[in-house]
Structure formats: C-alpha cells, structure tokens
C-alpha cells in the first residue's frame with residue numbers, strides 16, 4: 001500500500017474560527033507533499049492534529065491503513081510521526097545531543113547513557129550526510145544548524161512521516177540547498193514528507209504533489225509536474241502573481257537617516273559591525289542584502305536603539321541621536337522599526353491582540369493625551385489596520401498566540417505603518433506572509449517611498465531586495481562590501497558581493 005497517512009474529513013474549531021473545515025488529504029510514501037494556502041488558511045492547525053498537539057473536533061486520522069487516535073505528541077511520535085515547527089522548540093542552554101535525546105533518552109542503570117546516544121546519532125548523521133558537532137551548545141549554532149538539530153531529533157525518534165512547517169523562512173540560500181538535499185534523500189529512503197511553505201518556487205522544485213487550503217477547506221490538489229507557480233498562485237489567492245511593481249521617478253531628497261563609522265561587538269567580543277557608513281534619503285528605498293549573519297541584525301539593533309553600546313554616530317532627520325537614546329526616543333525623531341524576529345522582539349504572545357497593537361501605538365499623540373490613553377481611538381485604528389491589511393484575527397481580545405504566523409507578521413507591519421514614520425526600517429518585512437500579503441506589503445513600502453518617506457529594507461530574499469530597492473548595499477563580514485545603484489542592479493553583481501568578492505579581477509577568477 002502506498003498510502004502513509006489519510007486525514008479524513010478533519011474538522012477543527014476555535015472560538016470564532018473554523019480552522020479546518022472537513023479536510024481530506026492523502027499523504028503517500030516516498031513522496032514530498034506540499035501544503036500551501038494563505039495566512040490563516042489552517043495549515044499549521046491541521047499538522048498539529050496529525051502530530052497529536054490538538055484533538056480534531058471531527059474526522060479521522062488513518063496511518064498505514066489503520067485508524068489512529070493521538071492524545072499527545074508522544075502518541076504521534078510512537079507512530080513514527082515527526083514535526084519540525086514553524087518556530088523552533090530547542091532548549092538553547094543544552095548541547096546538541098541533549099536536545100536530540102530529550103524525547104527518548106537512552107537509560108542505563110537509571111542514568112542517561114550519553115555515549116550510547118551519541119553513537120546512535122553519529123550513525124544517523126553518517127546516513128544522511130549531516131556534519132554536526134554533537135557537543136556544541138545549541139544557542140551558538142546558526143539557524144541552519146539549529147534546524148538540522150530539529151530534523152535529527154525527529155529522525156532519532158524514528159520518524160517516517162516528517163512534517164516541516166515553513167522550514168526555509170529563516171534559512172540562507174546555501175542552507176536551503178542543503179535542506180532540500182536532505183529531504184530528497186529522506187524521501188528516496190521511503191519517508192513521507194509534508195512541506196508547508198509560502199515560496200511557490202520551492203513547491204515547484206521540491207514537491208511531488210500539492211494540496212491547496214483556503215479558509216480551512218481543501219480547494220485544490222495537483223501533481224507538481226502538471227502545474228506552475230502562476231497556476232498555484234491562482235489556486236491560492238484567486239489571481240496570478242504581480243510580476244513587477246510601479247514606482248515613481250526617484251527624487252533627490254534630504255538625508256533621512258545617516259550612519260557614520262558604526263562599530264559594535266557581539267557578546268563574545270567579536271567585531272560584528274565594522275566601520276559601516278551610509279545614508280538613506282527621503283524618497284528612496286535602500287536595500288541591505290547579504291547572507292544572514294554578516295552583521296545586518298546587529299547594525300539594525302544599533303540604529304533602532306536596541307543596542308546602545310556602539311561606536312560611530314546615527315542621525316535621524318538631520319539631528320544627531322545621543323548614543324543612549326531609547327528605541328522610543330528614536331521613534332519620536334521619526335524612525336519606525338519592523339523587527340526581524342516577530343516572536344522575540346516584535347510581539348507578546350500572551351498579551352491580547354489589542355495590547356500587541358497598543359504596544360507602540362499608545363504613545364501616538366492622537367491617542368495619548370497627557371498620558372490619558374483613548375482606547376476607543378486606538379481600537380478604531382486597530383480595526384482600520386486589520387481591514388486594510390486583511391489580517392485574520394479571532395477577535396481583538398484573543399491572545400497574540402492565537403494568530404497564525406503570517407497574520408502576526410502582518411499585524412506588526414500594520415502597527416508600525418500606522419505610526420506613519422518618516423523613515424522606516426523594515427527588517428524581513430514579509431517573512432512568513434502569504435503571496436497576496438507579500439504583494440500588499442511591497443506596494444505599501446513603495447507607496448511610502450513615493451510619498452517622500454525613506455525606507456531601509458533588510459531582507460534575506462534577494463528577489464525582494466531587487467524588486468523594491470533604489471540602491472542596494474551589500475554586507476559581508478560586518479562591512480559594506482559594495483553598493484549597487486539602480487540601473488546597475490543585477491542578481492549576479494549582488495551575489496558576488498554577498499560572497500565577499502569585490503574587485504573585477506576576483507569576479508573574473510570566479511567565472
């Protein structure tokens with residue numbers, strides 16, 4: 001029998017939302033099955049039921065031809081189902097081995113037998129061609145390796161059905177290539193892989209078949225060889241993709257943001273931003289490209305005031321910023337900031353959606369009159385933004401954690417957009433949002449620029465940088481390795497700078 005999993009007529013209801021509405025999907029062995037759909041379509045919820053985190057309100061789960069009931073992930077794991085979550089679940093202070101064996105420790109005489117566990121994991125690493133320092137502390141690993149630990153954890157538990165929820169959202173292109181090679185070899189060894197992603201190019205490259213969810217229902221199923229990105233887009237959002245974006249001519253505006261000779265070190269004392277200087281003028285979008293981990297995050301922490309230990313100077317709207325100026329003081333000078341990590345810096349999952357919106361909005365003069373906050377006005381603004389950005393929320397009083405990943409990202413974008421900053425730092429602004437919302441956010445950024453505002457866009461997505469930027473700065477090992485002006489923008493040119501290749505001679509050597 002070729003069927004590994006049958007999700008039959010699954011129904012899951014949350015207060016105010018039918019997250020899954022009679023969903024039926026067959027997952028085959030030896031196959032990579034893509035699941036796509038808009039933010040809030042019900043993808044994660046469906047998978048959490050297959051992984052035993054939620055009980056379905058209706059329908060059945062069948063595994064290898066037998067009906068299964070899961071009361072917890074433990075039950076799902078014992079049936080050889082593994083899940084790598086949209087947000088990592090590793091314990092940072094533990095080593096790689098400790099994290100991997102957390103779910104199934106090898107016990108000898110009442111003690112955990114680390115040596116034996118390590119041997120088993122090393123064997124797995126050899127089988128799947130993973131290079132991994134098993135003693136490394138998890139928090140020191142780059143995201144690509146953290147994710148590998150998550151995959152190893154699932155494999156160690158013996159998964160032959162592996163659920164991957166947006167695995168590439170935080171990976172570099174190199175890490176994505178490696179991940180895909182791993183997933184293909186897992187499939188070829190017999191596994192079933194379920195891949196949730198918003199990147200249609202990945203669906204086309206990697207999957208064997210695709211199911212589309214919309215508003216909790218299955219609205220389409222195709223074999224990947226018979227489809228293409230435009231058709232998938234149409235199945236998902238009811239229209240094709242916008243292939244270019246209209247922009248007005250660039251104007252020669254005044255300086256909105258000027259940073260000079262910025263230097264800062266990380267916790268280990270290593271120089272991570274090394275003498276960076278640039279400016280962003282009103283009426284332009286400046287993109288910062290680079291492989292993640294080359295100082296972009298730390299540079300933005302300095303400019304936004306999240307890190308106040310740095311060398312060099314920052315000017316906003318022609319005014320010098322005191323080094324100890326708080327993020328809010330910088331906001332009052334005209335700076336807006338969409339932080340790259342919606343989980344840690346951007347939101348509070350335990351607070352209500354209303355309070356997540358108020359988090360920065362409450363200081364707006366229209367809402368805050370001599371420290372008296374008008375909740376009514378604030379709620380009016382929240383409702384307007386929810387409508388404008390089509391954010392799917394169960395209600396303003398629901399917790400932040402009840403929002404789907406992409407809807408939380410949309411809420412953060414809308415909140416900062418609503419503050420109407422003169423100069424916006426947008427770090428990974430479309431991470432995890434669906435293709436329709438991505439287009440919407442792109443159009444809002446260009447609209448801000450056309451209205452004469454300044455945008456500093458930091459993104460790992462080269463296509464996003466290329467589509468939106470008037471000028472691109474490339475960061476490599478903490479420095480600006482080059483600048484590419486509009487008119488000269490090409491992926492090859494930026495790609496070389498991202499690899500640290502600056503001179504023409506070096507570029508020829510590479511060719």
Ligand SMILES: Nc1ncnc2c1ncn2[C@@H]1O[C@H](COP(=O)(O)OP(=O)(O)OP(=O)(O)O)[C@@H](O)[C@H]1O
Nearest residue numbers: 014019039040041042043044045402404405406407
């Ligand atoms: N714990 C919860 N309480 C209330 N509503 C919830 C909860 N979890 C999810 N929902 C709602 O169920 C719907 C489906 O959410 P889900 O996370 O499955 O979406 P998704 O397709 O994974 O979206 P994304 O692409 O943004 O990750 C959303 O409208 C969401 O707000």
Ligand SMILES: [Mg+2]
Nearest residue numbers: 043044404405
């Ligand atoms: Mg999700």
